[in-house]
Amino acid sequence: MSQPTVVEYAVNRLSKLGITDCFGLPGDYAFPINDAIASNESIEWRGCSNELNASYAADGYARIRGVSMLNTTYAVGELSALCGVMGAKAERSTIFHLVGMSSMRHQQLRKHVHHTFGDGVFQNFINISAQSACVHAILTPDNCVYEMERVIAAALANRQPAYIVVAEDLATRPITGPALEPFPEPKSDAGELKAALDAALNKIEAANTGCILPAFTVSRFGLQAEVTALIEASGLPFATTAMDKAALSEGHPNYIGGYAGKFSPPNVFEAVEGCDVVINAGGVLFTDISTAAFADNIDPAKMITIGIDYTQVDGRIYSNVRMRDMFVQLAAKVKKFTDVKLQRPAPAELVGGPDDPITQESLVGRYQRFLKPNDILVAETGTSAVATGGLLMPENAVYHNQTLWGSIGWATGTALGTAVADRSRRTVLITGEGSHQLTANEIGNYGRHGVKPVIFVLNNSGYGVERVLEEYPDWVYNDLAPWDYHTLPAALGCKDWFTAKVKTNAELEAAMQKAEAADTASYIEMVGQKHDYPAGLKLMGSRQYEFYGI
Structure with missing residues (x-):
């Protein structure tokens, strides 16, 4: 059986992640990638009106499926998509951005070709696009198999975009070497995990009241069940900032509403800023928008922050602690709080008469x-x-x-x-x-x-x-x-x-x-x-x- 080409392998490998659609625009340098997508029975081409829109669509798809694929051409295409891809990096949406670039022959001869500055330089746009991703790779027949596993592992570990570029002449050459097993998922350091867990449990044990703030990362990493289990094991209420809204189902009986510092509903403000311990589940970002211009004032001394790959308790950071492991073990050992006040938010009421203008x-x-x-x-x-x-x-x-x-x-x-x-x-x-x-x-x-x-x-x-x-x-x-x-x-x-x-x-x-x-x-x-x-x-x-x- 003949070996797949570089682009056939890359597209097929991404399809194994559950991606069934690719957003993008065609371009001559990207034709080999376009062709590989169009001929792949597992992937549907979803053409968009421009690359910016395509990057936004890929962001939305990844927020629901967990991963997505975006395809653009070199320079003019990829740069048009960058605002959307950088937004995905900021908000941890996993887009695999495939870009086709000019042939290696043209690059080696420093040809003055379209979509360049006419100076024979071809790496400048790669350097720009790489900043929009947590990992990037330039594929060749020799490195394709390894590099695809590397970028997939990094993108999934961080839930951020990966930038993958291939020259149009190398794109259609067969890969070399056998397939590799996927890279293992990052694991927690056992000693650090135990120390972080003990510190968190001791802090929780000493508290009479508490609250949980689930972050948007909970949904990006697909950990809704694990955090819900922690909420139910502890009996604690949970609230969310604007950025984290509906990270967990707002139909849950322990949901008490939105937190925006002193402009929160009174019961939410008291539950969050007035309690003894706050579990920051996932690393909430207290941004200008989500805190109503920094109107938050949670005492850092009572915060337990469980980030993507660390936990912080009482100022000490425990490194190489994956948040899934922390959520699971904390839920298994946390005490059940009693006399918890759970005031559910009321649905928004109708305001304005039938004939009144819309406001x-x-x-x-x-x-x-x-x-x-x-x-x-x-x-x-x-x-x-x-x-x-x-x-x-x-x-x-x-x-x-x-x-x-x-x-x-x-x-x-x-x-x-x-x-x-x-x-x-x-x-x-x-x-x-x-x-x-x-x-x-x-x-x-x-x-x-x-x-x-x-x-x-x-x-x-x-x-x-x-x-x-x-x-x-x-x-x-x-x-x-x-x-x-x-x-x-x-x-x-x-x-x-x-x-x-x-x-x-x-x-x-x-x-x-x-x-x-x-x-x-x-x-x-x-x-x-x-x-x-x-x-x-x-x-x-x-x-x-x-x-x-x-």
Whole structure:
């Protein structure tokens, strides 16, 4: 039996991880990779409108499946994708980015070829793209087998992108050498694990009250069951920051709500900052956005931080301790807390009469009623994320935003990826027009790839989030070209979609009912008010000194 080519081997190896779709755009240097994907029976090609959108889609897919594949061409393609790939690195989404580059012959002769600076230099863009990943490799026939195992192991250990590049002439040559077993998963150092466990148990034993803060990494590493077991063994309540929302099911009886420092609901604030011990499960990042401009004040002395590969207790860091091992062993030995106060958050209530115009406040309760168990909610950076942050997600529904990286336009591309990743679940996209205008051309590919999301677009005459954060909200740069948003799906080829333009609460409710009943995707344009903002965003605007540090 003949050996597979370099690209055949690489694509097939990635398919073994459970990847059944590849997002990207074709390009001449990448043709060998494009061909290998198109001819692989296990992989479907998911063409996108541009590389940025493709990278966002790959991010969304990885958030649901755990891993994804992105394919672009050298320089112009890979650089166009970098914002999305770097966002995936920041938020730990595992994208395998395959890039085809100019032939080794051209590189060795320092030819002046397209997609370069015309200086005969070819490594410069590799150096840039490598910064977007936790690991990178330049494949050849001789190193392909080993390098694929190396990058897969590193990407899975960190849940961050891997950058894989191959020259177009080497891409179609047969690999050399036998197949290798996958690299073993990282293991905890037994001594460090025991020491970390003993320290954590002693701290917990001395506490009368406690709380658990699950991080977004819990879902990225697929450790929801392990952390849920810890919660149930201890009986402790858990809360989440904006970045970690729905890392565990918000239908769990021990979920008490969202934590944002002193701007948390009173019961959450007391449970987190007033307790004796806080278990930071996964390494919560206390960012400017997730803490309402650093309004958090948890005493570090009472924190147990269980990070991806370390645990910290009382200032001491225990290295080479994998968080899964720590969660499992802690759940097996932790004491059961008694007299625990568990006040569940209430679902958002309906606000505003039927004939009243749509407002940020009136949207929230209607979103709440629209969501159902197992939904995938993708909320765009800005007013959309702030408005939806207080929703109580139904049982096993998940919530995705981009709290840390915060690239507007992300959600429209990402929702394509989540919808493709799991067609058995409904993807709901909530976005504002400013963000949507960056990536709205991806709508046509929703139809092309046969997915049926429900898309809500708020038309509020500009960049709402920028108006709040800017001292003078009506600067011309916060204005947008006015679009007829509800006509976009038909213009982009999705002629069978249900679409609506709504201005009042009653019109929105009627459109939601039709979307619920539709056998197609739905797209609802909601006309809001120019200077109407979510309460949480107005709070952020009032804390500009803390937010920007100026």
